[in-house]
Amino acid sequence: MSAAIPQRRRAARRLTATAAVLAAAAGLLTAALPAGAESESTARGSDRDATGRTVDVQLLSFNDLHGNLEPPQGSSGNVTQTLPDGTTKAIPAGGVEYLATSLRKARKGHRHSVTAAGGDMIGASPMLSGLFHDEPSIEAMNKLGLDVSAVGNHEFDEGAEELARMQNGGCHPKDGCYEEGKRFPGADFPYLAANVTSEKTGKPVLKPYTVWKHKGVQIGFIGVTLEGTPDIVTAEGVKGLKFHDEVETINKYTRELNRKGVKSVVALIHEGGLPASGSYNYDCNSPGPGDGISGSIVEIAKNVSPQVDALVTGHTHQAYACTIPDPAGVPRTVTSAASFGRLYTDTTLTYDRRTRDIVRTSVESANHVVDREQPRAKDMTALIKRWNKLAAPVANRPVGYISADIPGRGFNAYETPLGNVISDAQVEALAPADKGGAQLAFMNPGGVRSDLAHKASGGEGDGVVTYGEAFTVQPFTNMTNVLDLTGEQVLTVLRQQVSGVNEKQPRILHVSKGLSYTLDLTKAGADRIAADSVRLNGEPIDPKKTYRVAVNEFLAGGGDGFPVLKEGKNKLVGPSDLDVFTAYLGAHSKPDAPLAPPKTDRITIVK
Structure with a gap:
C-alpha cells in the first residue's frame, strides 16, 4: 500500500447551509423535541456574540x-444510571x-x-x-x-x-x-x-x-x-x-x-x-x-x-x-x-478568537444517553432495512435454541455463561483424535462480542438463535487451533492472565468444562493463581505432562498478552470459531429442548 492514504474531499453538508435554511431546520426540529430538551440545548450551547472575542464550539x-x-442485544444494549437515592437502573440505549x-x-x-x-x-x-x-x-x-x-x-x-x-x-x-x-x-x-x-x-x-x-x-x-x-x-x-x-x-x-x-x-x-x-x-x-x-x-x-x-x-x-x-x-x-x-x-x-486557543477554564463536558424512547432517524431506518434485505437469506437461518438469556459481554465478570459455552464448543469439536485431540480450551474474553438474548430486540422468535445472532457473538471467524502445551505452560497461561502486560488490567480467559482453578485477588501478579488449585477433570495439572489445548488463532499467536501460547507445538488448524459455535448450538438444542445457560463455577474467586 502507499505510504499515506489520500483523503477524499468532504461534502460541505452542514457547513455551507445558509442562515435561512438553518432557521427552518431549527423550527422543524423543535417540534420533534421532548419536553425540556430545547431549553437544555439552548442553555448549554448558545454561542457568545458572533462578533465577540470568544465563541462556543x-x-x-x-x-x-x-x-x-x-x-x-442483552446487557450490551443498556447503560447504568445512578439515581439521586444511590440506587441504579438500566436504560435501554x-x-x-x-x-x-x-x-x-x-x-x-x-x-x-x-x-x-x-x-x-x-x-x-x-x-x-x-x-x-x-x-x-x-x-x-x-x-x-x-x-x-x-x-x-x-x-x-x-x-x-x-x-x-x-x-x-x-x-x-x-x-x-x-x-x-x-x-x-x-x-x-x-x-x-x-x-x-x-x-x-x-x-x-x-x-x-x-x-x-x-x-x-x-x-x-x-x-x-x-x-x-x-x-x-x-x-x-x-x-x-x-x-x-x-x-x-x-x-x-x-x-x-x-x-x-x-x-x-x-x-x-x-x-x-x-x-x-x-x-x-x-x-x-x-x-x-x-x-x-x-x-x-x-x-x-x-x-x-x-x-x-x-x-x-x-x-x-x-x-x-x-x-x-x-x-x-x-x-x-x-x-x-x-x-x-x-x-x-x-x-x-x-x-x-484573539489567541486562537481554547479557554481551558471554560470547558464543560457531559455524557448523554441515546435512549430508545425518541423517534428513529428515517434515513437510518431505510439504510438498515436495505442492508437487512441483502443479509436476510444468511442472517435469518436458525442455528439453535436457548431457554433464557446467556450473558457473554459483562465487563466485570471473571466468568460468563456464554464464554463457557464457546470454550466447551471448541474443546468438543476438536476432541476427536482426527480433529486434534483437544483436552481443554481457552477463549479470550474480548472475542465474545455480545450476549445471546432469549428474545431479540426486534421481538422475533423467543429462544431462537439465528446465524446473524451467532455471528454477532463470534464475528472474527478466527480459525481454531489445537497445540501441545506442557502442564507448566498451561499454568503459565493462567498466570499470564494476571501478570506481565495483564497485571494491572487482568484478562481472565474462559475455560472449558473440566478445567477449574482458584483466582486469589488478595495477592499480586502471578501469585493470584494457586498452582495446586488447577485441576483438569478433578486431577491436578502435571507440570511435566503434555496436554492438547484448543485456542483460536489470535490466542495461538500470543494475542492479548499470552506469549506462552506461541510456544505450542504440533499445531493443527481446525474450522472457524463461528462454525464450531453454530455446530455446538445445533447439536445441543432443539425447539422442545433448548440450551440452558451453564453454571459459572469453573473459577473460584477469593477476595
Missing part, C-alpha cells in the same frame, strides 16, 4: 461503535437510528458544531455490518455527519489495505460490489492514525491530523490508536506496520500544528480508562480531578502536552467525563462515551 463525540447499527436523532437534536442552535469519534467505528461488528466488510457502518457515519475519527485497533482487523478501502472507497477485492450499479464511496470523514507508520517508508499510513475550520474558528484534531495494537490484533492485520508511543506522537504533531498557527488542539486517542463506577453519570472528579478513574489513559493524559485542550478517548468501553491534570498541573477534559452508540458526549470548548 460544540464538540460531539462517541467511540467504539463496532458496527452496531441496530440496538445491541443504542442503535444508529437513535444516535442520529440524538446528535441532530444536540446540534440544534449551535453555530459551531463538530462531531468526532475515538476509534473502533468498525470491526468486531454484528452481521448486518460485518457480513459486508463494514460498508454499511461507513455509510451510516457519512449520513450521521461524522467530521473526523481516530482509528482503533479494530480498524486493522482486515489489514491496512482494507482500511485504505474504507477511507477511499471501491468494491471489495474478493466479494465485489454488494448492490448492482453501486460502488462503495468510502468515508466522507478523515480517519487519523498519527502513530501508525509503514515499516518500509516510515511514513504514516493515514493522515496524522486534520484541521476543522468554520467561520473563523480552527481546531486541529490528532488521532492515535493504542501503541499495543499488535498485541490485540492478528499478525496479518498489522503486517508491515509499526505502532508508536501515543504521547510522543501527539506531542510531535501538536508542535507541528502550533507552527502552522493552529493553537486549539483536540487529541482523539483509542486508549481508555476504568472509572470506579459503571454508571454513565458517575462523577470521576470526586474527591478531586481524575481521582475516580484509573487505567492507561491516566498516564497518557498526565504527559500529553498542555497545548492539547481536550482528550476524546475509547477502547475500554467505559463512560466518563473527567478532568485529569496535564503536565502543568492544569485540569483538562478527558471523555469516553461507553460503546455501541449507547451514549454521546457533548463538550463545550470556548474558543478565543
Whole structure:
C-alpha cells in the first residue's frame, strides 16, 4: 500500500447551509423535541456574540461503535444510571437510528458544531455490518455527519489495505460490489492514525491530523490508536506496520500544528480508562480531578502536552467525563462515551478568537444517553432495512435454541455463561483424535462480542438463535487451533492472565468444562493463581505432562498478552470459531429442548 492514504474531499453538508435554511431546520426540529430538551440545548450551547472575542464550539463525540447499527442485544444494549437515592437502573440505549436523532437534536442552535469519534467505528461488528466488510457502518457515519475519527485497533482487523478501502472507497477485492450499479464511496470523514507508520517508508499510513475550520474558528484534531495494537490484533492485520508511543506522537504533531498557527488542539486517542463506577453519570472528579478513574489513559493524559485542550478517548468501553491534570498541573477534559452508540458526549470548548486557543477554564463536558424512547432517524431506518434485505437469506437461518438469556459481554465478570459455552464448543469439536485431540480450551474474553438474548430486540422468535445472532457473538471467524502445551505452560497461561502486560488490567480467559482453578485477588501478579488449585477433570495439572489445548488463532499467536501460547507445538488448524459455535448450538438444542445457560463455577474467586 502507499505510504499515506489520500483523503477524499468532504461534502460541505452542514457547513455551507445558509442562515435561512438553518432557521427552518431549527423550527422543524423543535417540534420533534421532548419536553425540556430545547431549553437544555439552548442553555448549554448558545454561542457568545458572533462578533465577540470568544465563541462556543460544540464538540460531539462517541467511540467504539463496532458496527452496531441496530440496538445491541442483552446487557450490551443498556447503560447504568445512578439515581439521586444511590440506587441504579438500566436504560435501554443504542442503535444508529437513535444516535442520529440524538446528535441532530444536540446540534440544534449551535453555530459551531463538530462531531468526532475515538476509534473502533468498525470491526468486531454484528452481521448486518460485518457480513459486508463494514460498508454499511461507513455509510451510516457519512449520513450521521461524522467530521473526523481516530482509528482503533479494530480498524486493522482486515489489514491496512482494507482500511485504505474504507477511507477511499471501491468494491471489495474478493466479494465485489454488494448492490448492482453501486460502488462503495468510502468515508466522507478523515480517519487519523498519527502513530501508525509503514515499516518500509516510515511514513504514516493515514493522515496524522486534520484541521476543522468554520467561520473563523480552527481546531486541529490528532488521532492515535493504542501503541499495543499488535498485541490485540492478528499478525496479518498489522503486517508491515509499526505502532508508536501515543504521547510522543501527539506531542510531535501538536508542535507541528502550533507552527502552522493552529493553537486549539483536540487529541482523539483509542486508549481508555476504568472509572470506579459503571454508571454513565458517575462523577470521576470526586474527591478531586481524575481521582475516580484509573487505567492507561491516566498516564497518557498526565504527559500529553498542555497545548492539547481536550482528550476524546475509547477502547475500554467505559463512560466518563473527567478532568485529569496535564503536565502543568492544569485540569483538562478527558471523555469516553461507553460503546455501541449507547451514549454521546457533548463538550463545550470556548474558543478565543484573539489567541486562537481554547479557554481551558471554560470547558464543560457531559455524557448523554441515546435512549430508545425518541423517534428513529428515517434515513437510518431505510439504510438498515436495505442492508437487512441483502443479509436476510444468511442472517435469518436458525442455528439453535436457548431457554433464557446467556450473558457473554459483562465487563466485570471473571466468568460468563456464554464464554463457557464457546470454550466447551471448541474443546468438543476438536476432541476427536482426527480433529486434534483437544483436552481443554481457552477463549479470550474480548472475542465474545455480545450476549445471546432469549428474545431479540426486534421481538422475533423467543429462544431462537439465528446465524446473524451467532455471528454477532463470534464475528472474527478466527480459525481454531489445537497445540501441545506442557502442564507448566498451561499454568503459565493462567498466570499470564494476571501478570506481565495483564497485571494491572487482568484478562481472565474462559475455560472449558473440566478445567477449574482458584483466582486469589488478595495477592499480586502471578501469585493470584494457586498452582495446586488447577485441576483438569478433578486431577491436578502435571507440570511435566503434555496436554492438547484448543485456542483460536489470535490466542495461538500470543494475542492479548499470552506469549506462552506461541510456544505450542504440533499445531493443527481446525474450522472457524463461528462454525464450531453454530455446530455446538445445533447439536445441543432443539425447539422442545433448548440450551440452558451453564453454571459459572469453573473459577473460584477469593477476595
